[in-house]
Amino acid sequence: VGDRERGALIGVDIGGTKVASGIVDEGGSILAQSRVAMVADRDANAGFAAVCSAIDAMLARAGELKLGIDGIGICSPGPLNPDTGVVINPPNLPCWRNFPLASKVSERYVLPVKVGNDANAAALAETIWGAGTGYRHVFYTCIGTGIGTGIIFDNEIYYGHTGAAGEGGHVSIDYRGPRCNCGKPGCIEVLASGTAIANRARARLEEQPGQSAILLQLVKGIPANLTCNMVAEALAAGDALAREITAETVQFLSLWLGNIVDLLDPDVVIIGGGVANMLRPWFGDLKNGLVVSSINSRANEIPIVPSRYGDEAGIAGGAALLAGRGANRRQELHV
Numbered sequence: 001v002g003d004r005e006r007g008a009l010i011g012v013d014i015g016g017t018k019v020a021s022g023i024v025d026e027g028g029s030i031l032a033q034s035r036v037a038m039v040a041d042r043d044a045n046a047g048f049a050a051v052c053s054a055i056d057a058m059l060a061r062a063g064e065l066k067l068g069i070d071g072i073g074i075c076s077p078g079p080l081n082p083d084t085g086v087v088i089n090p091p092n093l094p095c096w097r098n099f100p101l102a103s104k105v106s107e108r109y110v111l112p113v114k115v116g117n118d119a120n121a122a123a124l125a126e127t128i129w130g131a132g133t134g135y136r137h138v139f140y141t142c143i144g145t146g147i148g149t150g151i152i153f154d155n156e157i158y159y160g161h162t163g164a165a166g167e168g169g170h171v172s173i174d175y176r177g178p179r180c181n182c183g184k185p186g187c188i189e190v191l192a193s194g195t196a197i198a199n200r201a202r203a204r205l206e207e208q209p210g211q212s213a214i215l216l217q218l219v220k221g222i223p224a225n226l227t228c229n230m231v232a233e234a235l236a237a238g239d240a241l242a243r244e245i246t247a248e249t250v251q252f253l254s255l256w257l258g259n260i261v262d263l264l265d266p267d268v269v270i271i272g273g274g275v276a277n278m279l280r281p282w283f284g285d286l287k288n289g290l291v292v293s294s295i296n297s298r299a300n301e302i303p304i305v306p307s308r309y310g311d312e313a314g315i316a317g318g319a320a321l322l323a324g325r326g327a328n329r330r331q332e333l334h335v
């Protein structure tokens with residue numbers, strides 16, 4: 001590595017079905033990336049081998065690009081221990097139970113390794129390189145299949161006492177609301193995630209198929225086929241049902257963000273995830289609703305902005321775990 005031109009990090013994003021990996025430079029740009037299938041339903045080693053093949057692909061690419069790799073940062077589904085890098089028992093990764101992911105990866109590659117929860121890591125990436133640059137206290141939410149959140153205080157992930165802080169998707173706005181997968185009623189995730197949007201639209205379409213010709217056509221006459229992407233498509237085409245569903249979603253999110261602002265008073269709110277694009281024209285309504293739902297008379301000063309990273313949030317997030325100011329402090333580097 002003596003004559004290398006510059007250093008970079010490898011970011012790895014582990015999901016239930018795929019492992020994405022990428023090379024991330026000092027400015028947070030993703031120079032290369034790859035995807036392999038995750039093997040989540042066999043033994044621990046099969047899952048680990050999938051992760052290694054994703055890392056190997058990026059190490060080979062780094063060699064071609066004449067980049068030195070300074071560390072490997074990994075986003076994994078939780079629960080996990082951010083101090084030790086042990087993955088505890090994620091429902092979508094049955095292969096791993098108390099699996100020491102950070103130490104396994106650092107043993108194999110002899111590099112610093114950190115492991116973190118995906119939304120926390122994405123929040124840090126946005127703060128260092130993305131939409132949160134220049135802000136100290138950041139609230140990040142990723143609205144997709146579920147709703148993840150991350151809290152950054154003073155440019156560092158806020159972990160809380162047990163490492164489990166930042167589960168804002170399971171903050172309830174309705175104690176009589178529908179039950180979330182986590183067991184609680186009325187979590188914002190069960191009301192405003194992409195899954196929730198699709199479920200509500202599907203129920204309305206089943207009730208009254210005539211009220212949206214566009215959606216009925218998109219689902220080919222079978223409401224069970226309805227997805228959140230179809231609601232987004234219908235919304236873009238001016239469909240009234242899609243508008244109604246989106247307006248409700250924005251109302252739920254406003255109330256929730258009002259709670260968040262009253263609790264944290266962040267410098268900025270960043271919205272990412274697959275549903276963020278669909279909601280982007282509604283950020284003004286979201287802001288107005290938030291102001292009404294917060295007791296903070298200056299809530300209107302808090303910007304609501306779209307994230308820099310889309311599908312690459314996990315790759316950038318993994319790398320951010322090693323690039324952050326507090327990277328050496330929270331988790332010992334396993335060299």
Ligand SMILES: [Zn+2]
Pocket residue numbers: 169170171180181182183184187189
């Ligand atoms: Zn929940």
